[in-house]
Amino acid sequence: MTKILVNLIPTILASAAGMPSFASVNENFPVSPPRAWAEIDLGALRRNLAVAREAFGGELMVVVKAGAYGHGLEEIAKTLATEEIAFLGVANVGEARRVRNAGVDSRIYLLGATWAEEREEIVAREWTPCISSLEEAEHFNRLAAGRGIRLKVHLAVDTGMGRGGFVAEHLAEKLKKLDLLVNLEVEGIGSHLPSADEDEEFTLRQFAQFHAIIDDLGGEARFKWRHLSNSAGLLGYAQGCCNLSRPGLMLYGVSALAGFQARLSTVMTLKSRVTLVRTLPAGHGISYGRQFVTTKPTRVATIGVGYGDGYPIHVSGKAADVWIRGRRMPILGRVTMDQIMVDVTAAEEVVEGDEVEIFGPNIPVAEIAEKAESIVWEIFTGITPRVLRCYF
Numbered sequence: 189m190t191k192i193l194v195n196l197i198p199t200i201l202a203s204a205a206g207m208p209s210f211a212s213v214n215e216n217f218p219v220s221p222p223r224a225w226a227e228i229d230l231g232a233l234r235r236n237l238a239v240a241r242e243a244f245g246g247e248l249m250v251v252v253k254a255g256a257y258g259h260g261l262e263e264i265a266k267t268l269a270t271e272e273i274a275f276l277g278v279a280n281v282g283e284a285r286r287v288r289n290a291g292v293d294s295r296i297y298l299l300g301a302t303w304a305e306e307r308e309e310i311v312a313r314e315w316t317p318c319i320s321s322l323e324e325a326e327h328f329n330r331l332a333a334g335r336g337i338r339l340k341v342h343l344a345v346d347t348g349m350g351r352g353g354f355v356a357e358h359l360a361e362k363l364k365k366l367d368l369l370v371n372l373e374v375e376g377i378g379s380h381l382p383s384a385d386e387d388e389e390f391t392l393r394q395f396a397q398f399h400a401i402i403d404d405l406g407g408e409a410r411f412k413w414r415h416l417s418n419s420a421g422l423l424g425y426a427q428g429c430c431n432l433s434r435p436g437l438m439l440y441g442v443s444a445l446a447g448f449q450a451r452l453s454t455v456m457t458l459k460s461r462v463t464l465v466r467t468l469p470a471g472h473g474i475s476y477g478r479q480f481v482t483t484k485p486t487r488v489a490t491i492g493v494g495y496g497d498g499y500p501i502h503v504s505g506k507a508a509d510v511w512i513r514g515r516r517m518p519i520l521g522r523v524t525m526d527q528i529m530v531d532v533t534a535a536e537e538v539v540e541g542d543e544v545e546i547f548g549p550n551i552p553v554a555e556i557a558e559k560a561e562s563i564v565w566e567i568f569t570g571i572t573p574r575v576l577r578c579y580f
């Protein structure tokens with residue numbers, strides 16, 4: 189029996205098939221059973237972490253921002269925190285609180301700039317901010333002095349992302365002023381790669397620039413932590429002086445760089461069920477806008493997932509498939525809010541109640557993202573709260 193932990197209620201659901209059955213969901217849920225759910229394989233998450241560790245060789249800041257890329261912040265943070273990780277990377281103070289409230293005591297790193305109102309709490313709870321300006325540094329320094337502590341911070345340097353960090357020019361001068369802030373300990377330096385998955389030449393230059401900056405500032409010994417790479421940087425590039433890496437997407441089983449996908453395991457499988465099967469006559473429109481009209485009698489399965497669950501409407505008309513009873517079946521017409529229609533003419537065995545893989549091991553999420561003219565990061569983070577996350 190596979191144990192499944194459902195995140196909405198503190199109940200372990202078990203089912204022989206390894207997925208929430210109608211029955212168990214009904215018994216345990218005060219609300220109606222979910223039409224769509226995401227099965228999240230924590231073993232696969234751990235395996236992907238091991239791949240990251242092996243490929244990098246140094247320590248890891250595991251990125252769990254945006255609800256762990258839609259996989260569920262608390263459960264993912266709890267799982268990763270039992271592995272040897274240096275930091276959990278979050279986007280904001282709200283996420284940091286949720287990680288702590290889940291009982292996770294790993295170090296927390298805030299990946300972006302902070303607002304002045306947030307800093308008191310950051311200092312009090314000794315989360316680790318990255319610093320993009322002297323003003324920010326001075327404020328943190330005052331707050332840390334008020335508490336009589338030395339706050340560990342990382343210096344953020346902009347080597348091409350254009351989103352945050354000190355601009356690289358005259359950095360050494362600016363740092364002299366930082367050195368006077370005695371209640372800050374600049375224990376790390378980081379930068380970010382905007383195009384590690386698209387532009388090798390630029391990325392190599394960024395690595396060289398980052399190394400040169402560290403040399404300029406006094407060498408590797410000055411910073412305990414030196415980090416530049418996201419998943420694509422980690423997988424695709426030699427890391428030189430870096431001893432910390434910040435993988436996100438690859439932990440969730442998707443490689444932004446072609447060629448590494450086979451080493452990763454699928455973590456999230458989005459599933460639903462067939463709610464209805466009917467045969468429509470030739471000349472019958474399907475879905476809003478009637479962009480698809482049958483040309484022959486067509487057996488159509490209606491499935492309980494739609495853009496209200498985060499399945500992208502932009503796959504409409506792009507011949508996206510779902511997986512039922514071991515084969516691909518094409519979606520017909522537009523994705524609606526709660527339902528999609530699929531051509532099952534070729535599969536007489538398909539019946540109401542059949543389980544459907546929307547994406548997962550058989551229908552790669554990257555394929556859905558491509559058809560939707562989106563990116564996997566957006567598809568994952570767009571899976572809505574209505575979709576029950578089941579962990580096993």
Ligand SMILES: *Cc1c(COP(=O)(O)O)cnc(C)c1O
Nearest residue numbers: 251299380418419434435436437
């Ligand atoms: C989101 C993020 C990452 C992780 O990026 P992936 O491409 O998902 O691996 C790393 N570093 C920073 C600063 C980020 O914002």
